[in-house]
Amino acid sequence: xxxxxxxxxxxxxxxxxxxxxxxxxxxxxxxxxxxxxxxxxxxxxxxxxxxxxxxxxxxxxxxxxxxxxxxxxxxxxxxxxxxxxxxxxxxxxxxxxxxxxxxxxxxxxxxxxxxxxxxxxxxxxxxxxxxxxxxx
Amino acid sequence: xxxxxxxxxxxxxxxxxxxxxxxxxxxxxxxxxxxxxxxxxxxxxxxxxxxxxxxxxxxxxxxxxxxxxxxxxxxxxxxxxxxxxxxxxxxxxxxxxxxxxxxxxxxxxxxxxxxxxxxxxxxxxxxxxxxxxx
Numbered sequence: 001x002x003x004x005x006x007x008x009x010x011x012x013x014x015x016x017x018x019x020x021x022x023x024x025x026x027x028x029x030x031x032x033x034x035x036x037x038x039x040x041x042x043x044x045x046x047x048x049x050x051x052x053x054x055x056x057x058x059x060x061x062x063x064x065x066x067x068x069x070x071x072x073x074x075x076x077x078x079x080x081x082x083x084x085x086x087x088x089x090x091x092x093x094x095x096x097x098x099x100x101x102x103x104x105x106x107x108x109x110x111x112x113x114x115x116x117x118x119x120x121x122x123x124x125x126x127x128x129x130x131x132x133x134x135x136x
Numbered sequence: 137x138x139x140x141x142x143x144x145x146x147x148x149x150x151x152x153x154x155x156x157x158x159x160x161x162x163x164x165x166x167x168x169x170x171x172x173x174x175x176x177x178x179x180x181x182x183x184x185x186x187x188x189x190x191x192x193x194x195x196x197x198x199x200x201x202x203x204x205x206x207x208x209x210x211x212x213x214x215x216x217x218x219x220x221x222x223x224x225x226x227x228x229x230x231x232x233x234x235x236x237x238x239x240x241x242x243x244x245x246x247x248x249x250x251x252x253x254x255x256x257x258x259x260x261x262x263x264x265x266x267x268x269x270x
Contacts, residue, residue, distance in 0.1 A: 035227075035230075036226075036230060042259075046255050049259050050259075050261075050262045052203055052262065053262035053263075053266050055196070056195075082185070086178060089177070089178070090178065092174070093171070096171065128192045
């Protein structure tokens, strides 16, 4: 009866490596990943506010970290994740009203979240640098 | 097979139907709170981003003055409250999707609440301290 325990060669349910990538699927994954990243990214927000409340020295060390390449990349990534997750969330709110489910519409909405988030992030950083009077 | 009340097990009582809480006993509560905070987050995130851009390149004294001013402080408090509640709900879904063993799931769900509460109270305390200047 030993062979009774051998797994039968039944078809397994397909997963990510089987499916053809689609815009809606990719943006669904992006939405979850950016959400998880923002979860931990709130540590930056907490550091910023607590440093400001602690005094000039603590604030200076926060500003120093944010001026490093790693700090800038984290801040840039946080900005993009925040905007992407917000646009993705708006897309979900549109879907909640039972609109935007058509084959064309849902593709366009998914593309809009990605390109919209990239464009808005770059615009925002451009404005930010102008406010600071160029790179420091 | 009957339940304690002598009814067949699949019979949904009128009270169950009215409560509409389903098998998880929580109904649409999680979904609703997630959407409610999502709607709140949209204007709050936009306001938060504008505040951060306004503060870029300013020194500590100027940052303290702006963050501690009533309108900015209230917006930031609302932002922190809505965002931390929203991210607790979201991370709960991620944990429940990928962690299936009881003990690790329980530990992570507790850690999720502790982390979000720490962020919320930490940020909230800092904003209040900047506002009242103590």
